[in-house]
Amino acid sequence: MSSEDIILQFMQDQNRPFNVQNVTDHMQRHGIKKPTVQKALDELASKGRLVVKDYNKTKIYHSSQAELDVPSPEELQETALRTQQLQQEITEEKQVVAVLEKEVSLLMRCLTDEQITQRIQALQEECASLEAKLKPMRGTTNLVSKDDLQKTEKLFTKNFTEYRKRKRMFRSVWDTLLESSEKKPSALEDEVGVENDASSGVDGDQMQKVFDNIARSNKVNGTGLANKVARRS
Numbered sequence: 176m177s178s179e180d181i182i183l184q185f186m187q188d189q190n191r192p193f194n195v196q197n198v199t200d201h202m203q204r205h206g207i208k209k210p211t212v213q214k215a216l217d218e219l220a221s222k223g224r225l226v227v228k229d230y231n232k233t234k235i236y237h238s239s240q241a242e243l244d245v246p247s248p249e250e251l252q253e254t255a256l257r258t259q260q261l262q263q264e265i266t267e268e269k270q271v272v273a274v275l276e277k278e279v280s281l282l283m284r285c286l287t288d289e290q291i292t293q294r295i296q297a298l299q300e301e302c303a304s305l306e307a308k309l310k311p312m313r314g315t316t317n318l319v320s321k322d323d324l325q326k327t328e329k330l331f332t333k334n335f336t337e338y339r340k341r342k343r344m345f346r347s348v349w350d351t352l353l354e355s356s357e358k359k360p361s362a363l364e365d366e367v368g369v370e371n372d373a374s375s376g377v378d379g380d381q382m383q384k385v386f387d388n389i390a391r392s393n394k395v396n397g398t399g400l401a402n403k404v405a406r407r408s
Contacts, residue, residue, distance in 0.1 A: 178202075178205075178207050178211050178212075179218060179219060181202070181207065182198060182207070182212060182216065182219065185201060185202070186219075186238045187238045190237070190238050191237060192236065193237070194234065194235055195209065195212060195216060196209070198212050198216065216234075220236065223239060223241075225237065225238060225239060226239050328389050331386070332389060335382055349369075352367075
């Protein structure tokens, strides 16, 4: 196959405009150099196999449309139907792919067999540990009665309410002392001999949580002391 035939075949297959350099780039794999490409293009143009136009001193070549096979109306209709059929198949395939991608996403979030085994082992160890803690509790007979529990809650509520009251009173006096003193709070505490919650081992936040739990329990079961105090606070 001659260089001219190769170039003509390329131009007809592509059926779009090219300049000499464009064609030369595509002819590199055939080992056809630019001078040969230029000569072949001009020769094909002179034979009417290609159409050449001059744009700003640059020659643009494209295949002669007269040599192209023009499909009949029946062929065009058949092509349109086939195109429509292929588009429908593409739509259906995309739907299948979407379902598969969703399934893959769900599977990726699932634990592997090894991970499930490890999780079961961890839960079994946790259950064994909790069971060991519950065992001595189940064996004891010294259970707190409901009356004793209510008495304890009332006593705690009363004492905690008094604790908060006295703490507010102290804070009022203490703030006044701090305003009239140039010393730092820690230094003044050491000098006066103040015992705060931290130094006394008192967890005010934890006691507040217990108080709130009692108040919620009283609200559910009926009006209690903690509930009354909580509404007044």
